Amino acid sequence: MPATDPDDPAPAPDAVPDPASSPGGTARDRILDAFEELLVQQGERGTTLEAVAAEAGVSKGGLLYHFGGKEALVDGLLARMAALAREDVERLRRAERGPVDRWIRGSLSTATPFDRAYVATSRLAQGNHPRARDALTHLQDEWAAVILEAVGDPAVARAVLLIGDGLYYNSALQPWLGGSAPADEALDELIRVVDDLVRLRSARG
Incomplete structure (x- = not known):
């Protein structure tokens, strides 16, 4: 479950993005964006080279200039996913209000570049792509390691991860099911429940 914080600051103006890991305006990035979008919306069956080229607004020859074939597109997406995942784990580890707070609040964010890369990789993992499964x-x-380090108890860490997963999937389904995201007060209460669990388990030794 991506834990991207919508309040994270934007990169510094002089930062140079890595084309393999950042959606952007170059032809290569647009092709990766198109591959990612088709995976999210249609699954791998919808990602023929012709479909990806049309979605990206380039010719098939232009696509093949940047990516020699379907496997090269997969390589590009996995490289993007890996870079975004490293950033996400690091932000989780150094979150000002702690990893648990960030994990739970960030679970409501489902429209970020990291989320799209994560979902697209999940689509690949459902098919014949063991490297995508390994990446996830x-x-x-x-x-899990970051949350466990924060709470110090494997059972509580697992509970925190599952709470985040539930919030994430509920948030992803809201456009179809209706309803609204939990209010800040509800998230505050969830975090207090986790704090209570940590104290209770610590007291029991």
Whole structure:
């Protein structure tokens, strides 16, 4: 579950984005964006080279100039995902109000570049792409390690991760199910519940 914080500051103006990891305006980035979008919306079956080229607004020859074929597109997406995942884990680790607070509040964010890359990678993982599955497993392990370090209890860490997952999937379904995101007060209460769990488990030794 992506834990991107919508309040994170934008990169510094002089920062140079990595084309392999940042959606942007170059032809290569537009092609990756198109591949990502089609994966999210249609699954891998909708990502023929012709469909990706049309979505990106380039010719098939232009696509093949930047990516030699479908596997090269997969490589590009996984490189983008890996870069964004590293940034996300680092932000989670150094969050000002702590990893648990950021994990829970960030679980409501489902329209970020990281979220799109995560969902697109998940679509690949559902098919014959073991590297996509490995990437997601590694990311889940990284998130779990940061939360465990913060709460000091494996059972509580698992509960925190599942709370975030539930918030994320509920948020992703809201456009179809209606309803609204939990208010800040509700999130505050969830975080207090986690704090109570940590204290209770610590007291029990």
